[in-house]
Each structure stands twice: as structure tokens, then as C-alpha cells.
Amino acid sequence: NLATTLVVVVGDNGTPPNVAPDQNKAKGTTFERGVRVPLIVAGAGVAAGGRSSAELVHAVDLWATCIEVCGGTQPGGSPYPIVSRSLAGILANQAGAPLHDMLLLGARWGEADGDVASVSQAGKKLRWVDTDGDGIANAETLYNLSTDPGETINEAANPAYATDLATNRAFLGAAIP
Numbered sequence: 001n002l003a004t005t006l007v008v009v010v011g012d013n014g015t016p017p018n019v020a021p022d023q024n025k026a027k028g029t030t031f032e033r034g035v036r037v038p039l040i041v042a043g044a045g046v047a048a049g050g051r052s053s054a055e056l057v058h059a060v061d062l063w064a065t066c067i068e069v070c071g072g073t074q075p076g077g078s079p080y081p082i083v084s085r086s087l088a089g090i091l092a093n094q095a096g097a098p099l100h101d102m103l104l105l106g107a108r109w110g111e112a113d114g115d116v117a118s119v120s121q122a123g124k125k126l127r128w129v130d131t132d133g134d135g136i137a138n139a140e141t142l143y144n145l146s147t148d149p150g151e152t153i154n155e156a157a158n159p160a161y162a163t164d165l166a167t168n169r170a171f172l173g174a175a176i177p
Helices: 061-069 159-175
Strands: 006-010 039-043 102-107 114-120 124-130 139-144
Touching: 006 061, 102 159, 114 159, 124 159, 139 159
Parallel strands: none
Antiparallel strands: 006 039, 102 114, 114 124, 124 139
């Protein structure tokens, strides 16, 4: 009975390299084909008629969503900050503030050719690559996902993106020890 059941279907993390158009931008990387996955939700708490959303969400948000939609409360007293945000407002088609201003993505950071990325609500993605595995970024690229979804144009040196670059650098710098 969908009136009392929440059904969540989420894809695995990205397109496998053997079927991706570019194996270097597939699963196991922070490129869009490595991190963007389908999420379909139906049932309790979901507005009738269905909809799609371009909201910036993360798989960790499913935890808080399930708790809220099912009538529970998030546990308190944890020594770790709760980063999960409920998607209930989005599912109910309610207007509201974005859940996340930025998200952190990572693939094998601290290993040779590991990478991390930050994605902003405005669709700017900063990727750091650690070529030698020492936990220090050796290369960075900034992409505008709304105009370059294939991540082919590095905007890091473009003065028009200086604020986006600084914001994403500060976020990654604070997130990566």
C-alpha cells in the first residue's frame, strides 16, 4: 500500500568504465558519470502526480528522509554532526530553501590519482586530483555544469569564475584534512 509505504530506488555510484563513453570520467571518479545517479521515490509523503527535481541532494539524505517520512526522530547525542537532510519537503512538492549549498564528493583520496570535488548549488564543480597519493592536491579543475555538463572546459583561470573558485576552494580546504 503506497499510502503507508515509502519506496526508494537509487542507482549505484556511476557508470562502469567498460560502458562509459570515456573510461577516465566514469565510476570511481568525481566526474558526473562517476557520481550522478538516478533516484526515484514513491509512496508515503510523495506529492501526487510525480515530478522531477534538480535539487542538489546526496545519498546520505535518504537516512533523514526515511526517518521523517516514517514518523521517527533523529537520534541525538552523537559525537558526529548529522549531515543527512530530509528530502520530505521536495517529495511533497513544497517550496523551500535548498538542502545543501555545497556537497563533497570523493574517490580514493590519499591514493595515487584519487580525487575529491565540491559541487555548489549554482552548479559549479571544483575537482582536486592527488596524483601521487600524498593527500595534497596536485591539479584542480573548475567546471560550470549548467553550460558544460560533459566537464570539458576548465574555468579555473577564467576571471568570471573567481568567486566560485574561491568558495569551492574554501569548502574543500575545510573538508579535506
